[in-house]
Amino acid sequence: MIVSNAQLTESLNQLALQTVLIDPEDLMSLGAILEQIEKIGSLCRDADRAAAAALGGGLQGLVEKIILNEIGDAVRAVSLLSEGVKALQNLIERGCAAADDSGAEAFWKDLADLTGIKPPALGKAALGIPEHRETPQEAASGDPPGEASCSLAQDQDLLRDFISEGLEHLDTIEVNLINLEQAPGDQETINAIFRPFHTLKGVSGFLNLQDIHRFSHAVESLLDDARNEKLSIDQDIIDFILEAVDLLKKMVLEVRTRMESGRPGTGTWDLTAYLQQIERLRQPPAEGEGLRLEEQTNAPSLGEILTSKGLIAPEDIQEALKIQAQQQSGKKLGEILVAEEKVRPRQVIEALRDQRKISGEFSESTVKVDTQKLDNLVDLVGELVIAQSLVQQNPIVTHLNDPKLSRDFGQLKRITTDLQKIAMSLRMIPIRQTFQKMIRLVRDLARKTDKLVELQMHGEETEIDRNMVEALYDPLVHMIRNAVDHGLEVPAGRQAAGKAETGRLVLQAYQKGGNIVIEIEDDGQGLNREKIVRKARERGLITADTPLTPFMIDNLIFEPGFSTADRVTDVSGRGVGMDVVKRAIERLKGKVDVFSEEGQGCRFAIRVPLTLAIMDGIIVRIGPERYIIPTVSIKETFRPRPADVSTVQTRGEVVQVRRMLLPLVRLYDLLGVAPQRREPWEALVVVVENEGQQRCLMVDDLVGKQEVVIKNLGEKFKAVKGLAGGAIMGDGRVGLILDINGIFELHQN
């Protein structure tokens, strides 16, 4: 008990120093404080000090709330924190003597006031006297006090935030892990992995998600060892942590499913095997020291920044460093400088912030906005443009002929156009996220197939509609699998072919016109044209005398059920082939091509529009109504001669289009509008294509071509077939966009 007393005082002093330096936005130091409090809590528990441990628990809850940004009044929270620390100091220094502690009592009162955290069930008299062992144990074991934890049902919002942020954190961890694999000693990267784990642990504990809390805590301790250089990062550890990330993702997703299905509660996971493995990994290597970690930070040291700012003389830094070396207390340079009263705490914080900025962390400043708000903005800007053109085209205004007015209109138009551009760009996000997910994929694939792969990525900053990003993920995964599994050769094979052992996979994105092009290029064996032709003949896709250019042969791989892999592997080649990719891309109104050179490699180019929200359409008129037909599905438009139209069994009608007989669809019948013209040779037919089928749609007239913003018709019209949505036309009215697939289905029946 006496030993722990000294330890306790030491820890307390450190904690006090940390709280002096605290800034409510500095998550890192808050995390450090949290750790310190936890440590003190467990020391108190060991020393049988219930009141102190309970107070520690309260403080922990408070810090957790500050980290989660749940306390509106941050200044008060911080001052409460230092009050609490003072109370804790009092309590411990005076030992068990104090029966009535007004400091602690005041702290509890304020704490309850500010956060709703109440003292654990200790009984008022017990607050100053060591008694019940159970309660403080609970408070000190890393769980927040009972009242602070909330059931899933109560805090849906909090939980939702946890899920989205948790998944984001896990993604970051994954990317950083791969970075760590490249540079196993990089302390910055280890820290970058450690921090999100820490947050995850804190928040999950707070939300009473026990399993996630326990598991992330275990992984965090593993990382902590690595951070403190007790453990060297090797392949096994990285593999394990990646596995852990996968498991945590599953756990978080499970929480989400439960929340969505309205069955609050958490599932139980069997973590024993994982926890045991962590223990095993944490054992120091039996013989021979693992490779020593080299600290390598690109950022300048704190001392350098302070001296360059002229806040401190270089000699002082030297002295402080000497003290640091002498004491061996693991104190940070900044703390020593403050303790020696060489610099003011605020200056140290500023310098630390600069340091972080220079090393490239936290450099992005972004705001999270509800997509609903964004859509509203885009809608309103669209209306602004229409309203402006309506005013401008008003006959009274056009007759005015005033040079100042037309100049002002010109200015207004420029502003609205810019505004529209910006509004549209708000929906765009860089493709980086999707690309980064591929890093992990390639790594896993390479290990599974025993190949060496180097992934290069270019143009990650290319921006694309966020819905598009999600839709592109699956096709990309599919193609990368193919490239690694079928495209790249095993190292031996590559050597034999006179290539470097490590295969190269290039993933790049760029904008071209109104499209985004994503290319996946490998320097593997390329497509085997002979094999493709043989296979295509076997399947009856082509006849023996079909004339084929190399390009056509290569693109045969997009035909359904086409797979040239000789053996079915775990990775790909299950017969679900490139046709799936092609269909997915076509759904996005895009195109995919393949360019291959035997023995040299293969390049896939996906071309998709920038956004799914805007569409090129042809406006057609039927009677009084206007409809929009997507330009991509239109083949041609013409007025047939009476001789071109014939009936089949007096019911079905066909039109002859260049030696092809295509079914005629009388749109007015399907849509129930009174047309102006009832004979095809008086009206126009539009030849449209959908999934390889062509049909002729009969319309009264073509009105024009317009780029339209697609609007959802809402759930009221979900069941209505043949319509893809609505669009606001130039005159402010709504036009309906036809869904060609739906129209074909309607015609079929």
Added chain:
Amino acid sequence: MGEAARKVDTMTHMLRDQEGKYLTFTLGQEEYGIGILKVREIIGMMEITSVPRTPEHVKGVINLRGKVIPVISLRCRFGIRVEDFTERTCIIVVEILGTTGAVPIGIIVDSVSEVLNISGEDIEPTPALGSALDTQYILGMAKVKGKVKILLDIDRVLSTDEVSALA
């Protein structure tokens, strides 16, 4: 307290829940009211784009400042003879509960009258009107200055399932 008395008591309690502000409007000779909290805005008649393959009372869609919203004719919905629109014809944009939150829907009415504060004791339960009339979407009948206003449960009137089933 007797059984009957208790019944009356719960009844009045229910009706008291319905007291509050109502926006009243006319359809032919009849006056209707909908809870003011359901109303988003009132706009004049505008051109409606009709949507094919929808039931008779779904008139189509309009552009409400960039949002495409459905418009329903209440006359059609209630089977009252449809007349041409006049300059007093309005669209009341209400928000009903859809599967994914509040959904704006426009309803066409002959004219908008006023906002009335209706107290609980002025509201009477809907009398049985025979099987020919569906009264499940009527909250109650209010007597204000000798006139009867029919208070509508607009969520029920415009419930989504009904449209989809017919569509």
